[in-house]
Amino acid sequence: MIICSCNVISDYDIRRTVDELRQKNPRLTITTDLIFKSLGRQMKCGTCILGITKVIEEQAAQLS
Numbered sequence: 492m493i494i495c496s497c498n499v500i501s502d503y504d505i506r507r508t509v510d511e512l513r514q515k516n517p518r519l520t521i522t523t524d525l526i527f528k529s530l531g532r533q534m535k536c537g538t539c540i541l542g543i544t545k546v547i548e549e550q551a552a553q554l555s
C-alpha cells in the first residue's frame with residue numbers, strides 16, 4: 492500500500508528500511524526524516540507523516 496503518494500513510498504519500503512536500519516544499529520531512533528533520507532527522497536507535502544510513523548511503530552514493535 493502506498494503511504495507517501497508524493498514519493499511513491501509503500502509500507503513495504505518503510506518496513507524494509509526500518510529492518511535495515513535496525514540491523515545496522517539496534518539502538519537507532521528511527522524517524523520519518525531518517526526514512527526519507529535512507530530512501531533518497533525528500534518530504535514534500537507532509538500528509539504522510541502520521542502514516543509513516545504508524546508503520547515505523549508497527550515494525551519496531553515486531554522487532555522488539
Ligand code: FES
Pocket residue numbers: 494495496497498533534535536537538539540
Ligand atoms: S504524501 Fe508524503 S510527502 Fe506528500
